[in-house]
Amino acid sequence: MLYPLKFRPHLRFYPYGGYRIARMFAKEDIPTDRTVAESWEISACPGSEGIIKNGPLAGLNLQEAVDKFQADLVGETVWQQYGNYFPLLIKFLDCAKDLPPQVHPDDEYAAKVNLPYRGKTEAWYVLAAEEGASLWCGSKPGLTVEEFRTLIERGDTFAPMKKVPSKVGATYFIPGGHLHAIGAGNFIVEVQQNSDAIFAWDWLDWDFDEERRKSDIEHSLQAAVIQDGDPEDIAPITLEKGKNLHEYLCACRYFTMERLSLKEPWAEGGDPRRFTALIPVAGQGQLKYDGGAEQVKAGESLLLPAKMGAWTLEPEGDLVLIRALVPVDLREDIIQPLRAAGINDERIISLGGYGIQNDLRGLI
Secondary structure: OOOOEOEEOEEEOOOOOEOHHHHHHOOOOOOOOOOEOEEEEEOOOOOOOOEEOOOOOOOOEHHHHHHHHOHHHHOHHHHHHHOOOOOEEEEEEEEOOOOOOEEOOOHHHHHHOOOOOOOOOEEEEEEEEOOOOEEEEEEOOOOOHHHHHHHHHOOOOOOOEEEEEOOOOOEEEEOOOOOEEEOOOEEEEEEEEOOOOOEEOOOOOOOOOHHHHHHHHHHHHHHOOOOOOOOOOEOOEEEEEOOEEEEEEEEOOOOEEEEEEEOOOEEEOOOOOOOEEEEEEEEEEEEEEOOEEEEEEOOOOEEEOHHHOOEEEEEEEEEEEEEEEOOOOHHHHHHHHHHHOOOOHHHHHHOOOOHHHOOOHHHO
């Protein structure tokens, strides 16, 4: 029988890292004697897989578990759509320094240039931010490809993007092709497509040779989706369910993000069509299911297999989690329940971000 899976995360020691991943959550899997930039909490990215650390499957990596259990783990609909490609990647990012200004390709461009990955659409949930911390999200108003190249050539590499202040508890949607960077002082929960595709037009002090740097500039110019709009955070849509809050944070064809703020038990019937990813960010509790219970605590992500069946979260005090799902149908998952709750269509559409990459607008 499948059960809630916990992982020893894959770690990335990029130059921008700090010490907060270990300190904020007292995570036993994170070293405290060196900086850590990223903890890949739920990952089947090739060569960077998380290792199951609990129960009978302990020692298997996530990709091995997907290959073994197939639709029982990822869900019938997810398996039909993606096969043994696990579609999501969940991370913590501790940004003690600015990240390089960058762009991730969309699926089309990744295939066009024969990358070993799919495209990379992602969303950031700001868990903590130092005073004055900033984010760069999207192209600055009126940017053209020609100006983009000129700014790069003269070394003004952050100027092509719009700079916005970080807001703790806010969500920022970054579709493939979106110019972006995370500024120093941010601690981020990131939900994204399972991909490590990245082009940076300025790798800052990272150890990349001149050939890679030049190549990335050209790819950045070609992969960029430049559009005017308001790349601010997405205002959540909040539904009250008893003493609990169920908040919709963002939605696209690849994933949906929600925040569950629990003061009393939260029960789910289970969904054999897809898995559930839970990222607890504050508090603790118990996750009970047919066959046992697992401790839930901030900083320790869980993957709930599709065929696990019904489950209940029982908070011990206040418990806050981010939930990530692969959409079965955005109409069924997002539009219909929010309309039924009395939310108007423009607010629903806003969950998909601005501009041409909004996947909800064409469905309403």
